[in-house]
Amino acid sequence: MSAVANPTQIVKKNYVTAIREALFEEMALNPDMICQGEDIGILGGAFGVTEGLQAEYGASRVIDMPISEACIVGSAVGMALAGKTVMAEMQFIDFISCGFDQIVNMMATYCYRTAGEVNMPVVVRGPAGAYGGGALYHSQMNEAWFCNSPGLKVICPSTPYDAKGLMKAALRDGNPCLFFEIKELYRKREVEELLPEEDYVIQLGKAAVRRSGKDITFVSYGQNVYHCLQAADELAKLGVDAEVIDIRTLVPLDEDTIFTSIAKTSRLIVVNEAPMTCGFAGEIIARVSEKAFEYLDAAPVRITRLDTPVPWVKPLELYVLPSVEKIVAAALKTVKY
Amino acid sequence: MSRASGTASSEKATTSRDVPQLRPRDLLSKDDCLEIFKQVYLARYFDVRLIKEKRRGRLKGTLYSSHNQEAILVGALFGLESNDWISPIHRDMPAFFLKDIKGDWRRPDRFGMSINEVCAQVWGKADSPGRARDNWSHIGSRSKHIIHSTSMLAGTIPVAAGLMYADRLNGGNAVCVTFNGEGSTAQGIFHEAINYAAVHKLSVVTVVENNQWAYGTPMELGCPTSDVADRAKGYGIPGFIADGQDVFDVYDKVMMAVEHARKGNGPSIVECKTFRAYGHGDHDDDRANKYRPQEEIVKGRQRDPIGVCRRTLMALGYLGDDAAELYHAEGKNATEATNEDFPPEVVDFLNEGIEFALQSPLPAAEEAGRWVFKEDN
Numbered sequence: 071m072s073a074v075a076n077p078t079q080i081v082k083k084n085y086v087t088a089i090r091e092a093l094f095e096e097m098a099l100n101p102d103m104i105c106q107g108e109d110i111g112i113l114g115g116a117f118g119v120t121e122g123l124q125a126e127y128g129a130s131r132v133i134d135m136p137i138s139e140a141c142i143v144g145s146a147v148g149m150a151l152a153g154k155t156v157m158a159e160m161q162f163i164d165f166i167s168c169g170f171d172q173i174v175n176m177m178a179t180y181c182y183r184t185a186g187e188v189n190m191p192v193v194v195r196g197p198a199g200a201y202g203g204g205a206l207y208h209s210q211m212n213e214a215w216f217c218n219s220p221g222l223k224v225i226c227p228s229t230p231y232d233a234k235g236l237m238k239a240a241l242r243d244g245n246p247c248l249f250f251e252i253k254e255l256y257r258k259r260e261v262e263e264l265l266p267e268e269d270y271v272i273q274l275g276k277a278a279v280r281r282s283g284k285d286i287t288f289v290s291y292g293q294n295v296y297h298c299l300q301a302a303d304e305l306a307k308l309g310v311d312a313e314v315i316d317i318r319t320l321v322p323l324d325e326d327t328i329f330t331s332i333a334k335t336s337r338l339i340v341v342n343e344a345p346m347t348c349g350f351a352g353e354i355i356a357r358v359s360e361k362a363f364e365y366l367d368a369a370p371v372r373i374t375r376l377d378t379p380v381p382w383v384k385p386l387e388l389y390v391l392p393s394v395e396k397i398v399a400a401a402l403k404t405v406k407y
Numbered sequence: 408m409s410r411a412s413g414t415a416s417s418e419k420a421t422t423s424r425d426v427p428q429l430r431p432r433d434l435l436s437k438d439d440c441l442e443i444f445k446q447v448y449l450a451r452y453f454d455v456r457l458i459k460e461k462r463r464g465r466l467k468g469t470l471y472s473s474h475n476q477e478a479i480l481v482g483a484l485f486g487l488e489s490n491d492w493i494s495p496i497h498r499d500m501p502a503f504f505l506k507d508i509k510g511d512w513r514r515p516d517r518f519g520m521s522i523n524e525v526c527a528q529v530w531g532k533a534d535s536p537g538r539a540r541d542n543w544s545h546i547g548s549r550s551k552h553i554i555h556s557t558s559m560l561a562g563t564i565p566v567a568a569g570l571m572y573a574d575r576l577n578g579g580n581a582v583c584v585t586f587n588g589e590g591s592t593a594q595g596i597f598h599e600a601i602n603y604a605a606v607h608k609l610s611v612v613t614v615v616e617n618n619q620w621a622y623g624t625p626m627e628l629g630c631p632t633s634d635v636a637d638r639a640k641g642y643g644i645p646g647f648i649a650d651g652q653d654v655f656d657v658y659d660k661v662m663m664a665v666e667h668a669r670k671g672n673g674p675s676i677v678e679c680k681t682f683r684a685y686g687h688g689d690h691d692d693d694r695a696n697k698y699r700p701q702e703e704i705v706k707g708r709q710r711d712p713i714g715v716c717r718r719t720l721m722a723l724g725y726l727g728d729d730a731a732e733l734y735h736a737e738g739k740n741a742t743e744a745t746n747e748d749f750p751p752e753v754v755d756f757l758n759e760g761i762e763f764a765l766q767s768p769l770p771a772a773e774e775a776g777r778w779v780f781k782e783d784n
């Protein structure tokens with residue numbers, strides 16, 4: 071644990087450190103926990119999330135795997151069968167497609183098809199998200215694939231505090247969790263914050279209200295939360311008071327916090343950077359339409375990536391992604407609806 | 408931990424076939440051999456120059472250096488027919504313009520990418536074949552017979568196999584050479600695709616660039632045997648081992664695999680033993696100097712493919728004794744090497760490409776919405 075925490079000095083921590091601390095602490099608390107992935111041991115991970123972990127806990131618990139996402143996930147299932155808790159890293163979340171069958175068919179269904187005999191304490195985590203010029207295969211947000219596969223919990227933190235607390239909760243949850251880390255936030259100074267010295271978890275399925283407002287509700291997760299907050303600042307200058315909700319976990323979803331907000335604002339914009347069709351923004355709007363329709367005074371709006379891959383060069387990348395400008399424009403239209 | 412790089416002897420060369428009396432290289436003319444030498448320089452210069460451009464802040468994206476592995480690219484491509492196919496990956500950037508480059512490097516009708524296209528791609532400009540939608544090595548060209556890769560390692564081998572199946576149906580006799588690192592052989596699709604190719608005797612030559620490391624993971628944590636070529640036995644296909652530092656040994660082994668395929672006998676694996684000179688990508692250069700022992704790095708870079716080639720040509724009498732003094736790139740890293748260390752035609756060739764890339768426009772932002780589906784016209 072000493073490798074990451076410095077108890078004598080209280081300093082703000084970044085997002086990547088928060089996740090690393092969660093892994094160090096859970097490895098210390100749970101001798102049955104294993105971490106595995108490509109280049110996570112000797113190298114300490116492509117993004118340094120597991121830096122020092124192998125030195126601390128040994129190569130038999132922190133495993134450098136052959137380049138096979140299918141095997142990284144599938145063998146985690148086997149370890150879970152033997153009572154282990156496993157953190158399985160995808161070097162980029164984009165590569166999770168190579169392990170897809172083992173996740174959605176083997177791991178996700180294990181509890182269901184064994185009538186609860188077997189549960190799967192496995193967290194599949196990895197760097198996700200665009201805005202960094204990573205192009206088609208280093209930018210994806212493919213969370214919807216997994217939200218559409220029953221048996222998986224899906225988590226996407228936007229702050230260091232949440233990243234640590236949700237990671238610990240996921241590792242203790244006993245169910246397979248997919249943990250989408252926003253790589254653009256890993257070392258971003260602006261989001262650093264003080265983390266509690268003591269052990270804490272954040273309950274899965276609890277949203278956070280990041281800004282309260284009365285005129286319109288923005289619902290988002292991941293780095294788009296910051297776009298929403300910036301848009302809210304812009305809108306405040308124009309006399310529009312926006313509320314920003316960070317759902318933090320997609321499955322399970324905290325509907326109550328969303329409905330309570332809409333009861334107040336009567337207007338909804340959902341922002342996510344995944345493509346629009348069958349994306350999670352659509353799911354949120356569907357639930358609001360079914361269960362909170364009478365609160366709405368305006369048609370709800372999705373601001374998402376266009377239904378395209380994420381192209382490489384900056385002007386193209388920005389063209390397809392949600393932006394502060396797009397949110398502000400949509401909000402101004404929605405409040406006049 | 409034995410990761411002897413570049414020490415593969417030619418005797419161990421074939422696990423399934425004997426070395427023929429007359430080696431493919433014995434049929435090369437003096438001009439061919441000198442052209443090969445120049446191409447090794449060209450591949451090296453491309454790498455050195457791009458590293459310098461990146462350090463000057465003129466390039467974005469990750470640079471996966473092919474330094475010390477140039478003999479594999481040149482040796483594997485030199486003997487191919489124009490209409491053969493290739494499938495390069497992240498460390499093979501020079502392969503895009505080395506394909507079918509023999510003769511006049513600027514020939515517009517050749518079956519390889521022009522240096523202009525490759526540079527436009529590297530610089531992310533509209534004149535890149537993929538209009539800068541995806542980065543660096545993720546390009547290709549159907550008309551130039553280069554398969555377009557994604558990031559997903561080993562992902563093009565089944566594509567190559569299907570392509571060769573269809574080519575045969577179409578009455579063709581092409582061969583497809585795919586490139587992969589030794590680490591990528593752990594992917595299921597590597598086995599699935601070669602298995603399929605072997606069942607149908609498809610003309611797929613899988614070149615494995617065994618540079619001993621997959622990012623920060625040494626070979627022995629990814630591969631259970633020290634020779635990747637051993638996997639060939641399981642499919643009943645030839646598994647060749649080449650000295651990846653020796654362009655002529657690579658040429659021999661790849662040509663034997665190509666001839667095997669051309670006769671309708673199906674796929675092979677050609678493992679080329681080499682060593683990754685730098686970090687996995689340029690972002691990893693500093694760390695790679697820590698996670699890899701210094702002795703291993705020094706040893707792995709001892710046999711510069713330029714020097715190995717030069718010595719062969721001198722022994723053949725194709726280069727005079729003063730050739731050693733001609734150019735000085737041999738053994739130099741990207742910081743040490745300068746333009747003066749390379750043949751002027753090599754420098755000029757790349758200069759033209761870079762000039763072209765710099766003046767090529769960025770694609771218009773709205774293009775991002777196009778070609779999700781086929782467009783008629």
Ligand SMILES: Cc1ncc(C[n+]2csc(CCOP(=O)(O)OP(=O)(O)O)c2C)c(N)n1
Pocket residue numbers: 108137139161165168497498558559560587588589590591592616618620621622683687
């Ligand atoms: C399916 C998949 N998993 C992980 C990666 C990340 N990745 C890119 S290159 C690489 C190492 C490849 O090693 P090797 O095949 O030996 O090729 P080398 O880089 O050494 O040339 C890894 C893990 C990827 N691109 N695709």
Ligand SMILES: [Mg+2]
Pocket residue numbers: 588589590616617618619620621622
């Ligand atoms: Mg390698």
